[in-house]
Amino acid sequence: CIIDIGPWSYTDEEVHSIAGRSVNSPTPGFEGNSEWDFLKLIASEKYSCDEDADFHYSEVSFELYVKRRPQFYLWVLLIPTFVITTVSICGLFIPTNTLGDREEKVNLGLTTLLSSAVILEIVANSMPKASALPLLGNFILAEIFVVAAGVVCSVLTLTLHHRVNTRKWKPKPWMLKILGMT
Template sequence: MWFMDIINANPAQQSFDFAMDYGQTWKDEHLQWDPADFGGVDHIRVPEELVWIPDVLLYSIANRPMFPNNKRRAVIASDGNVSIYSPQILTLNCQMKVENFPYDNQKCIIQFVPWTYTKAQVMVKADPPPKDVGQIYDGVNNDQEHPEWKFISFKVFEIISNVTLPNSGGQVVESINLSFEVEMSRRPTYYICVLALPTFVITSLCVLGIFAPFSSTGDRHEKVSLGLTTLLAIAVILNIVSDQMPKSTKLPRLGYYVLAELFVCMLTTIVAVMIMFLHQRALSKHWLPPFWLQRLLCCKLIMRKNLPRHSSPAICDHIAEKHSNGENTRLLKAFTDYERSLKAVNTWIELLQDEKYLVEQWNELLNAIDMLLLIGVQIFNIIMSAFLIL
């Protein structure tokens, strides 16, 4: 028995389609002759329906013959050995284990079972026959490898079980069947390049776009939009992964990775919103940045520069002394109005200077926090990706 190729794999339905060719050989004592009596003919080919064929069935498998029964031939040797070959397309229902997807290995079982014969009537053996139960054969022949799956091993087990015959008064007979175990390994290159690598790149760009201190205006609305867009893109990738997998209680390895990247993007977006809220709150309440946090993050301390005040109390006093007798009252009133206006302008300039000072101090502090978060989250993302994917 040997496999020709893997035609199709349907992980969602937990099934594989194989183009397989296997042969059966048995000895029929009624089909023997002496080649010398027939001109040296030592073997013949006849239609399969003309000879007796043991009812050895492929158990729990959907199979489709490549050739109809009336087109197949049986090879009969002069010593009574009869051989038939049955190329078929088999659909194997395999219980897939997807915990390590896309680095998973899958095993499929094919059972050859005599349907109506016991062990005493028909002895089913592998060729060459196994010496004991569980003997392993390394005989997989696959000339054309499947792009996603590759064979690892091909083993055969001889299983003998006791069966109670119905309507026999409890008579127990031995039944024998051969179980062929096909182990395959998935090639992860496609899933790494198409799903895992784009997820890593999208997440890295999301973290870079949110935490990169490119702007000192404190406007982070575009960064939040970037985070939400990235969450949507990763959700689409997660949907693609779920379509590739059977419905199971356990999440595949790649699914854990995509969810972890989704969590990283969600966390960075939440942090960006919190920083934006803190920035606006601090500026509206005129909070000074904590000095210890500035020293901890090695922020550049921006010294406050006071503008010169332009009040002229000496001039006003001089005018008041010079014109104490009531002369030029209108000139004194004009200088008094000028002094009041100058004080109002100075007050407004001081307010603007204070606001500019706060903005510069908070921008310097938040830029340092952004850079720290950028480096920390990117390092965490790289380590997590290497642990889950590589």
């Protein structure tokens, strides 16, 4: 982050800006931030000239180097999203209950889809507004598509199972081949 400070309405003879020393580590009494790590601060003096008005002035330029701490995003967003998606995928392989119902697969998939959408909303509110989706948003959006595909598979399986049991409907040979049942 570069910050330029200068008295542009006064000439260099009226106000002369002087840069302090550069800092490579936090000084005593420095209050940190929970989201950023301070790396270094470089202070420098610059002299600028407005050619049209023959106006010379001095500026002080500060280059602030910071690094984002990833713990918040890791523990609050990435790990829960990964766990939710894993639960949803494992939910595809839940055995049926004693009555033969499979609705719990769909319920589990829809619940995990809803929780993934809530996490995406948290990401959207905590990130700066930009024209492109950040990498974290892309990750969560991809996880939502995986969960949605799992829900679609559960619904298709439930529908086929229901038709076979209630209508004595036999699947076509090509469908059995796709499902690996031949």
